[in-house]
Amino acid sequence: GAVVSQHPSRVICKSGTSVKIECRSLDFQATTMFWYRQFPKQSLMLMATSNEGSKATYEQGVEKDKFLINHASLTLSTLTVTSAHPEDSSFYICSARGWTEYYGYTFGSGTRLTVV
């Protein structure tokens, strides 16, 4: 089945530093990748949508200069949280859309970011 690899699974960083999260589709090409944020006991909140080689489209209220998204190839997207602060601590999940058994969405395993 389709697999999306997300790294790291957990990261702790100091306030003011930047953190990069990587999302790879291992066995299919992702025409579109999505980045979500999930707070405890909440559903997934879409942050941005990206297509390979294009600028990401951010949802209302998401700071594009803080959450930098790069979709360098059909199998790789990265999310960089710049100048992280404790309020950025959250669970971040990527999703890749491409042809697998159907033209659907496969999720990564998530990254728990803690900013201290």
Place this chain on the structure above:
Amino acid sequence: QKEVEQDPGPLSVPEGAIVSLNCTYSNSAFQYFMWYRQYSRKGPELLMYTYSSGNKEDGRFTAQVDKSSKYISLFIRDSQPSDSATYLCAMQGGSEKLVFGKGTKLTVNP
């Protein structure tokens, strides 16, 4: 009115019970309906995928879509403790974005 409504539960059932999970929606453009299972601190895992109205069965899981009522269901037969998780309905149509329900937390007690 939210685009997708899902009772967050929690729902607690004994092992072997039939579980019924539901979502309602308001956007007529939705054509694709999905159910995801999410274990704590993990990404969502696709359980069922349905296009338009109808039923779909996969092992112990059955998904139903009634577009006329804007209502979708997931049934789990012979529920197991390993089914304990949060179940998210998701829908798509009109754009590439998935719209999620809030998720229902299910606990199956041995």
